[in-house]
Amino acid sequence: MSKIRVLADHVANQIAAGEVVERPASVAKELVENSIDAGARRITIEIEAGGRRLLKVSDNGEGMVRDDAVLAFERHATSKIRETEDLGAIGTLGFRGEALASIASVARVELTTCVEGASAATRVTIDGGRMRDVKDAAHPRGTTIAVRDLFFNIPARRKFLRSEATEIYHLTNLVTHYALAHPEIAFTFVNNGREVVRAAPAKDLRERAYQIFGAEFLENLLEVNGGDALVARVTGYVSAPRDRRTSRDSQYLFVNRRFVRDRMIGRSLSEGYRSILPHGVYPAALLFIETPLEEVDVNVHPAKTEVRFRRSAAVADAVREAVRVALASASYVPPPESAPVATATAAVSSIAPQPRIEFVPPPPPPPVVQRPPVEASGEEIARDIEVMIQSAQSFQSAKSAFPPLNSAEKFAREVTPESLSRNIRPLGQLDESFIIATDDEGLLLIDQHVAHERVLFDKYRALEAERRTDSQQLLVPETFDLTPAQAAVFDDLAPELEKYGFELMRLSGRTVAVKAIPADLPTGEARNMLAELLDTVDAEKKSAARDTMRDEIAASLACHAAIKVNMPLAPEKMRWLIDRLLQTSSPTTCPHGRPIILRLSTRDILKGFHRI
Ligand code: ADP
Numbered sequence: 001m002s003k004i005r006v007l008a009d010h011v012a013n014q015i016a017a018g019e020v021v022e023r024p025a026s027v028a029k030e031l032v033e034n035s036i037d038a039g040a041r042r043i044t045i046e047i048e049a050g051g052r053r054l055l056k057v058s059d060n061g062e063g064m065v066r067d068d069a070v071l072a073f074e075r076h077a078t079s080k081i082r083e084t085e086d087l088g089a090i091g092t093l094g095f096r097g098e099a100l101a102s103i104a105s106v107a108r109v110e111l112t113t114c115v116e117g118a119s120a121a122t123r124v125t126i127d128g129g130r131m132r133d134v135k136d137a138a139h140p141r142g143t144t145i146a147v148r149d150l151f152f153n154i155p156a157r158r159k160f161l162r163s164e165a166t167e168i169y170h171l172t173n174l175v176t177h178y179a180l181a182h183p184e185i186a187f188t189f190v191n192n193g194r195e196v197v198r199a200a201p202a203k204d205l206r207e208r209a210y211q212i213f214g215a216e217f218l219e220n221l222l223e224v225n226g227g228d229a230l231v232a233r234v235t236g237y238v239s240a241p242r243d244r245r246t247s248r249d250s251q252y253l254f255v256n257r258r259f260v261r262d263r264m265i266g267r268s269l270s271e272g273y274r275s276i277l278p279h280g281v282y283p284a285a286l287l288f289i290e291t292p293l294e295e296v297d298v299n300v301h302p303a304k305t306e307v308r309f310r311r312s313a314a315v316a317d318a319v320r321e322a323v324r325v326a327l328a329s330a331s332y333v334p335p336p337e338s339a340p341v342a343t344a345t346a347a348v349s350s351i352a353p354q355p356r357i358e359f360v361p362p363p364p365p366p367p368v369v370q371r372p373p374v375e376a377s378g379e380e381i382a383r384d385i386e387v388m389i390q391s392a393q394s395f396q397s398a399k400s401a402f403p404p405l406n407s408a409e410k411f412a413r414e415v416t417p418e419s420l421s422r423n424i425r426p427l428g429q430l431d432e433s434f435i436i437a438t439d440d441e442g443l444l445l446i447d448q449h450v451a452h453e454r455v456l457f458d459k460y461r462a463l464e465a466e467r468r469t470d471s472q473q474l475l476v477p478e479t480f481d482l483t484p485a486q487a488a489v490f491d492d493l494a495p496e497l498e499k500y501g502f503e504l505m506r507l508s509g510r511t512v513a514v515k516a517i518p519a520d521l522p523t524g525e526a527r528n529m530l531a532e533l534l535d536t537v538d539a540e541k542k543s544a545a546r547d548t549m550r551d552e553i554a555a556s557l558a559c560h561a562a563i564k565v566n567m568p569l570a571p572e573k574m575r576w577l578i579d580r581l582l583q584t585s586s587p588t589t590c591p592h593g594r595p596i597i598l599r600l601s602t603r604d605i606l607k608g609f610h611r612i
């Protein structure tokens, strides 16, 4: 007997749904994309219970005639492509014809739609992939799709949904993304009857970003306008180097107005900031990459969040250079030699391809220890870079005399907790950033910033555990505006922050007043720290484990309150820091997992001098 059988449609659809419908936000993504493809000028998204009970998207797009409304739920039913060749140049957001079939197979769906001039609208009802009803209804031109009880027929999937707050966070983020990518479309987002986002049609990205994020956000951004039309135009905004995040969550990347998560673009963006931002720190960005349609393959992933570029190296160059030019025009870096500022705008109309000048790799990193996570002013960074360049130059000129880089790395080792001695004697500072000290086994380099971070982290965690707070009242409360996504997590995060000595008050709408902050935190750091936490303490981590979130708050506080690099320390201060460090729970690694102490053992020194 043969064993192979073709799966029934509803089973096949549920399998496809596994790839397309991960959570309420992925349903919203598909529906919003359909509305955009239908030429809508107004899109409204309404949710209840984090999108599980209800997720409704209405638009005023072209709508569907009755036959299409029924056909739309078939797998591989699409109006957007017809032939294989069409896959080569996709100008719509959708094209796989899978989304509606997938969604309908795992929820109760009601679609109401009407085309211009029709005598009546059509309402189609489908439950778990089974068509229940098709009838006349009333609806103006456009389409409304209500998706209820997501995963009602797949308990295993339902179990994997996160807390309501988490889902709301993802949904808010998603709506924000699409609203930014399509300023000309009016967006409204309603959560449990409350309007969270309301953006009227805007004339450009700048105006839309203002509607969503407020004036303060825009003030701190640098405009990007570069690349060329033949390979990739790169436009949008990036943050100034002083504005920094510890994750890529504030990077909004779009390719031909499709929201993507692309590692290559993320990397090129970071390369644009090379030598300005330390490792592990990310800029915020709103970047739009426009390429000719045939230059990019969007048919890579069912959720269409990944793309493949035909000339990916050239696109990477364009992104990096455009970011570099933006930073240079604000004098953060010297202007790149290969791309004068003017080409950015001139390139749009130019017909001849811009000659691509080969990318010269940056000088090798200096043969000293890894760069610490700095929290420094522009001036300090400039000094830092100078030191790096100098040591890189001296490294290059003295290359032949130096051992290869990796042997230098082996030379100084991370100190393990077991080999840590209590008998540490500070001698001085290197670059006003690292304490030079000795112990019984050799020479030590202690990263002063991360060492202090560890001390403060332990202190904050202990205070919190004992339910004591140590805070300073601000003379004048500081106010700041939350982004919609930050506002979605604020209410959950605020009680946790208060345990650490913050006093926060939600004023009207998305404005928050800070009345008190933890005792050691410099006043100027409070705002940065709050923004960073609200952006990165993902609601997911919160509901997963309160402890994880508390650690994250303590780590962030410690980082912002700790002494910086490039800061001279008096001998007593070094002594104090080492003593305190030795009393902490983990004197050899910082709360983010980086090493605090490196050791050059006496044995290795002797070997180096050929004495043993
Ligand atoms: P795809 O978007 O990949 O074509 P979908 O399953 O998302 O596949 O949608 C199937 C078809 O239903 C679309 O090709 C489109 O013709 C139609 N459709 C879906 N949503 C809408 C809408 N909001 N307005 C008009 N037509 C729509």
Ligand code: MG
Residues within 6 Å of the ligand: 030, 033, 034, 093, 094, 095, 097, 099, 100
């Ligand atoms: Mg679609």
